[in-house]
Amino acid sequence: MSEIVLSEQDLREVTAFAAACAEAVLEVFEADQPEDSRPRKAIDTAWVFARGGERGTSLRDTAWAALKAAKSADTAAGREAARAAMSAAGAAYLHPLAKATQVKHILGAGAYAARAAELIAGDERAVGAAHVGRAARRATPVVVDVLERFPAAPAGGGRVGELIRMLDAELRR
Template sequence: MTDIELDITDLRTVAAYAAASAEKALIIFERACPSDPRPGEAIAAARAFADGGKRVAALRDTAWAALKAAQGAGDPAACEAARAAMSAPSAAFLHPLARSTQVRHILGAAAHAARAAELAAGDDLAAGDAFVEAAACEATPAVIDILCRYPPAPRGGGRTGELLRLLDMKLRGKRREGGAT
C-alpha cells in the first residue's frame, strides 16, 4: 500500500521539524543524565540528514541508542526527552503508506518533547499544551502539507498520544484556515 506521494525533500523537511522539536527538550535529558550523549547524537544525525546527508543505517542506530538512553534515564521527564530525540532520526523513515501510524514519524518528536516539558514542570498539563502550541506555530507549510497527506493521528499512546493528536488537529486546522498550502 504505497499511495502517498513522498520524496527525499519531504523526508528531509520532516526530519528537520522533528530535530528542532526534540532539541527543545534535550536540556531536560542532559540535566538528568549529563554524561550520556546518545539523545544529542540522535538529534545531530537527524539534522545532518535534513541538511542533505544520506539516509543510512547510522540514523537508525542513533535512534535505537536514544531509545536505550530513554530506558535507562531513571527520570520520566528525561525519558520522554530521550524519546523525542529517538523520534528525530526516525522521521527520516516516514513511509508512503496511508496509515495513521505514520503520523508518529512526523509529529512524534514534538509530542514526546511536549510530554517531557509537562513532566519537567511537575506534570503540569499546561506546559505540554504550550509546547504543542509553539510546535504548531513552528511547523512550516511544507510540514503541514506532508502531514495532511496522511490520515489523522491514531488513538492510544497515553498522554503523549493525546499531545500527538492535539498537534495533529492544530496543524490540520491551520491548513483548513488557509495557514498552510
Template sequence: MANDISGIILSKQDLREVTGYAAESAQEVLEIFERAHPADSRPREAVDAAWAFARGGERGKSLRDTGWAAHKAAREADTAAAGEAARAAMCAASAAYLHPLADRHQVKHILGAAELIAGDDREVGAHHLGQARQRATPVVVDVLSRYPAAPPGGGRVGELLRDLDEALRSHF
C-alpha cells in the same frame, strides 16, 4: 478504523523538512535527558544525525544507528521525562525513514518529537503546542495531511500528539 495501505509519495525534500521539524522539536527537550544522564550522548547524537540529514546529508547507517541508540537510552532512562526526551530524539532520527504507507502510526514519526513532557500542566502543554504549530512549515503540514489522524492511546503524551495533529490539520 483500518489503515489504508496505499502508497504515499514522499520526496527527499519532504523527508528533510519533516526531519528538520522533528530535530528542532527534539532539541527543545533534549536537556531534560541530558540533565538526568549527563554522560549519555545517545539522544544528542540522534538529533545531530537528524540535523545532518535535514541540512542535505544522506540517509544511512548513522541515522539508523543513532535512532536505535536513542530508543535504547529512552528505555534505560531513570525518569519518564528523560525517557520521553530520548524518544523525541529517536523520532527525529527516524523521521528520515517515514514509511510511504497511509498508516496513522507514522504520524508519531512526524510529530513525536514535538510532544511536551508537561505532566498534567495544561498551560505548559498549550504553550508548547503553540510553538510547535508556529514551527511547522507548509511542507510539514502537507506531509502530515497525507496520513490518517494520530492514533489513540499513549497517555498525556499521546493526548498532546493528537492535539498537535488536529491543530496542524485545521490550521492550514
C-alpha cells in the same frame, strides 16, 4: 493500502521539524544523564540528514541508541526527552503508507518533547499544550502538506498519543 508520494525534500523537512522539537528538550535528558550523549547524537544525525546528508544506517543506529538511553534515564521527563531525540532520527524513515500510525513519525518528537516539558513542570497539562503550540508554529508549510497526506492521528498511546492528536489537529486547521 495506498501509497503516499514522499520526496526526499519532504523527508528532510519532516526530519528538520522533528529535530527542532527534540532539541527544545534535550537539556532535560542531559540534566538527568550528563555523561550520555546518545540523544544528542540522534538529534545531530537528524540535522545532518535534514541539511542534505545521507539517509543511511546512522539515523537508525542513533535512533535505537537514543531509545536505549531513554531506558537508562532516572526521571520520566528524561525518558520522554530521549524518546523525542529517538523520534527525530526516526522521522527520516516516515513510510509512504496511508496509515494513521505513520503520523507518529511526523509528530512524535513534538509530542514526546511536550510530555517532557509537562513532567518537568510537575505534570502540568497547560505546559504541554503550550509546548504543542510552539511546535505547531515551528512546522513549515511542507511539514503541514506532508501531514495532510496521511489520515488523522490514531486513538490510543496514552498522554503522548493525546499530545500527538493535539498537534495533529493544530496543524490541520
